[in-house]
Amino acid sequence: MMYPLASNSPSTTESRPSTSLLPPAELEALNARFSANADQWLADNAPISKIKAERKPKGNRGRKPKMILNPFYGFIGPQTYWAPYPEFAMDIIEGVARLDWYGEREQQLPLSVAKINYILGALPVITNEAVEDLLQLGERQARRYVKAVELCIEWMKKSRPQFLISEMDGIDFEPKACEWEDCNDACHPSPEELAKLHYDLRTLTEFKTAEEYEADYPPQPDTAAIVTFPNRYTPQQRQQHPKKPEVLELLAQGRGVNSIERETGVSAKTIRRWRDEVRAAQVGLKAA
Known part of the structure; x- marks a missing residue:
């Protein structure tokens, strides 16, 4: 059995009112009336912004400005x-x-x-x-x-x-690297000095081969199987600061701590600690 659509039923078509758009002249008049009402509401209710008055130029008389x-x-x-x-x-x-x-x-x-x-x-x-x-x-x-x-x-x-x-005051108490020009030519070592240097730098393989040394001292199988577990009391290695290479390079150039701090943003205390570590390492190498 076929049923008629509700939109095609006679009651629906009769009860629906006919729609028609306003003509352009009436739309313009309505738009103008709404705009005038909005402008009037803003004029009555909008907050008043304070505008600073322009400063009058002062003359040469009177007390000078502080x-x-x-x-x-x-x-x-x-x-x-x-x-x-x-x-x-x-x-x-x-x-x-x-x-x-x-x-x-x-x-x-x-x-x-x-x-x-x-x-x-x-x-x-x-x-x-x-x-x-x-x-x-x-x-x-x-x-x-x-x-x-x-x-x-x-x-x-x-x-x-x-x-x-x-x-x-413009005073920098940080020590700076000495700058001088070394114009002396390196002295060529004598044959006796070269022979002594080669003797001091000789390796153990001069007397035996590497295979013979490994045969005399074989690796222990028990020690290779030892598994080490992390100890929470063992200090963990800290990650390197991302700005540390840049700071060390500027220190090597003789820059002051204050200027490096302003340029890199690293605190002066940290820069001085890195500088002392480098100096201690250099002193240790010279002593060795």
């Missing part, structure tokens, strides 16, 4: 040994940030430690205008950070470690 030379520029910051924060100065920076910077207010808000550290690592000369542009702050707030950085620099100079003082 300029602070930053002695720590290039020595602390994200690309230095002290990244991201200098350990020797964190107590100073945090203490200065918690001072009373806003006068007699009920709620005292400290300055940002991250912003103070950012100024110390980013600006070689610290001025109020430079801090305003760097941190996008107002004039009064930028003046607070300039004063805070000035206090930090004064106390950070007194708490610097000795190697940082030497690095900032």
Whole structure:
């Protein structure tokens, strides 16, 4: 028995309304009305972005703007040994940030430690205008950070470690390889010296062959069957540092520890340990 499709039934075709698209003129009018409503809603509810007013150029009269030379520029910051924060100065920076910077207010808000550290690592000369542009702050707030950085620099100079003082003063106490030009020609050995050298370097096979020595001292079969199990108390061999060959090559070229540290990223303590190991090995070879 064949059943008619539901889409072809008379009831369905009669109840379905006829659809028709709007003409282009009505669509354009509807689009314009929606656009106007959206623009009005954004104008009433969108947040207002604060635009910093342009700074007026100051004249030659009056007090000169304060300029602070930053002695720590290039020595602390994200690309230095002290990244991201200098350990020797964190107590100073945090203490200065918690001072009373806003006068007699009920709620005292400290300055940002991250912003103070950012100024110390980013600006070689610290001025109020430079801090305003760097941190996008107002004039009064930028003046607070300039004063805070000035206090930090004064106390950070007194708490610097000795190697940082030497690095900032341009002094490198690391010993460097002596450089000289040896123009002397090598002396040719005499026949007697060559004969003595050949005698000292003679091998045991001069008296017997290798087969005769193996026959006199055959390998022990019991020792070959011994199976050694790993001992958890036995120290495991550590993998070599990937930067060690590069560091040793730079040390051989006479480079200083501080410059190698900045170039490779390996700590100065590790570089000095590798350098001492190489020197100890060279002394042992000379003594042998």
